[in-house]
Amino acid sequence: MELREIVTRTERIWIADGIVHCVVLPTATHTLDDAHENSRAVDELAEGRKLPMLLDTRASRGLDRDARLYYVRPEAADRVSALAMLIDSQVGRMFGSFYTNVHRPPFPLRLFNSEGDALVWLKEQVV
């Protein structure tokens, strides 16, 4: 299967086996512009499909409030069917706790310590 990948200012994004992989890069704090750019990249790769997503935030340099809210805006549910967050790092744990307690996304969210378990769950979420 052909593997296309888009690298934005703040993320590396690709799709494999119907799952969107997002790895946050240690470049900078995400701004709203970055959030737009990343969402566009996902749209482009997904070609209109609604897909589950695996998110690795371990190298994150944080994201500001506008960006945080953008990722979990109601319309985000049109593109993302489910989100698995890797929390096998301290930064990951923090984002995991934040998105479960403060700004809940409009799609199912599960936290995983292992990428393998995350992928198993995500495969069940393919719509």
Next chain:
Amino acid sequence: MTDSSGHRPGPDPAADPLDPRIAALLRAAVALAPDAAAYASDPRAAAETALAVVAAELAALRAYRERTERQMEELFNTITAFAALDYDRRALVHDDNDELINAMAIGLNMMGEELSHTMKALVRARDEALAASRAKSAFLANISHELRTPLNAIIGYAEIIREDLVDAGQEALTIDVDRLQIASRHLLNLIQDVLDLARIEAGRVDVRLELVDLRTLLHELQTTLAPSVKDAGNVLHTRVELERPLIHTDPLRLQQILLNILGNANKFTVGGDITLSARDHDEHGRAFVDITVTDTGIGIPADKLESIFDAFTQVDDTSTRRFGGTGLGLAISRRLCDLLGGTIVVTSELRRGSTFRVRLPVDGPQPR
């Protein structure tokens, strides 16, 4: 080279029989970065290597500590800003920071942003609520005023009609006009109370302080109330025991308060005693007067003792029909007492009677 013990010095230090203390030191040094094989062949060299490794590690550790201290300092400064309610400060996130430190910095930043956002939203909501409340009070004050004017006209014209009916020998018809007047007066009182409360809540009530002789004021009250007390079959006793009868207060407001609680006492007591008394009271080096109104009426249930001071609250919902009133009197009285720098409290026993105590500072309210 021969030592004093006559041992032969060897070229190979490993072969050198060592002083046991030195051997112990070398072994201890090597234990810091153990390399058993090297120690066996050359204890000194092994110890040197081990110490070099330890020194390098120490240097790295010191650099790490300094770096961590700097990063912690950054977090500390952020927390200090948050503690001073400055939520706009952000901790820097660096590539060469420890992951844990970065995680804390990112977390602090999110916390600051969320708190800042929430605080601003709360302040905005509070300001809007306050503005709305002031607008409501201002509206009530205005509308009450607008209502009073036509009502006074109605009461006035009813009076004229009544006189005309009497003159025309149509006295039987005056009953209806009397009802009209009673209802209008009740409405006027209600409007007056609403107006008062709205004015107080809109902060539009000024207190006019003057030196008031309480003996005179209480005597006048007694005279004013005498007819209605008699109507209710009650007896009003007055006990003024004041060493300092002169107090700084607003006589009109004080009258309003006392008229209301005396009016209540008279309303909720039938064929009983009402006692109006005044005495000096000192507290925390300040001089006060206590004015109390005690009745032998129906009393107030313990669980209602506080709520009767809320606006529109009466012990019994049927009270308005049975006793009249609006449930605003005590709410107004308490706010007025507040404005005069005093307090109003109540004690009561069901079916035995109630005591309302107004405590006022002799030298007037303290400047706010």
